[in-house]
């Protein structure tokens with residue numbers, strides 16, 4: 071075995087890995103990357119189809135990002151945002167992000183950005199933020215958060231609780247109290263015989279409302295959703311799903327947290343994924359493509375009305391006591407800022423939108439196709455840079471309730 075691979079087995083505990091299998095097979099050690107390619111230690115080249123973990127949006131070897139990091143390290147390698155300290159890259163990144171943000175309910179003024187280092191910590195911040203907000207405005211019972219089965223929101227204690235995948239709960243004694251899960255909007259698997267997309271979305275909204283009423287609306291603070299579910303299986307909700315969900319939430323004064331950790335920054339052919347899915351959020355979690363993963367950085371976008379509600383109580387309560395040593399790390403912020411400039415200069419969002427339509431057309435040709443080997447039937451749901459293809463391949467694969475006649479089109483506003 072490669073000596074570096076042996077050292078891996080001796081010294082590393084790998085995240086999200088079958089540890090027993092890893093001991094048998096050893097690691098795949100990747101040495102370098104360029105554009106869409108990475109090379110392993112033996113010199114084999116791979117197409118990095120997943121862009122790392124859905125994050126290396128501009129591809130590998132982007133010199134402009136390397137330079138942005140080096141220049142910022144030379145100038146101010148670390149700076150904090152605690153206790154009113156600030157720095158240029160943190161401020162300029164927040165200013166730049168304004169133009170990327172979607173239309174949001176009740177929102178008029180500039181967003182406020184609260185930085186972190188990962189998608190998980192952004193979602194943990196979301197949980198703490200809605201708790202804090204409801205406490206300071208005098209609604210201490212309104213705390214529970216609704217997430218969805220098959221949703222993925224990360225792995226820290228609160229974020230893993232929001233995640234709706236059993237492996238992330240079992241043996242970790244999760245989820246924590248105050249997290250509820252509602253149905254997954256996957257018509258292909260969960261629609262009933264003869265149920266249209268519209269009827270399926272209506273049923274899911276009714277199920278959500280029943281859950282809220284059962285629990286008592288005064289105890290529910292927020293719902294969290296990825297515009298398209300990623301890690302849980304690339305699930306594109308039916309077209310009217312989010313408007314119906316939003317109407318239910320509005321009736322009970324419940325916030326909608328938009329987890330844009332993988333859908334944001336053009337992946338669905340729109341600046342934020344919610345715009346492609348007709349989803350109107352209250353707050354937004356950002357990470358991954360924010361810096362094309364050249365350095366870790368995340369952010370929670372806080373609407374002006376929520377931020378305003380925190381100001382006066384702060385006179386009495388003192389500090390808003392949340393944040394990380396590396397919140398808005400200046401080197402990560404400088405890289406993210408340069409990354410967004412490159413996105414804009416190269417029209418990456420427009421490119422994703424155009425490419426998505428082309429792929430969609432080509433994949434439509436596969437709709438319902440049959441392979442002689444498997445007698446597979448399936449469904450191609452296409453959303454810009456993602457192409458989930460669901461195939462039914464033999465008796466061991468559970469049959470979907472329904473095969474769509476045609477794939478849903480990405481729903482773009484512009």
Ligand SMILES: Cc1ncc(COP(=O)(O)O)c(C=O)c1O
Nearest residue numbers: 188189190222223224296331332
């Ligand atoms: C939608 C979504 N939210 C949150 C996360 C967690 O992000 P991180 O792994 O940076 O903590 C992920 C990770 O893939 C994600 O896909």
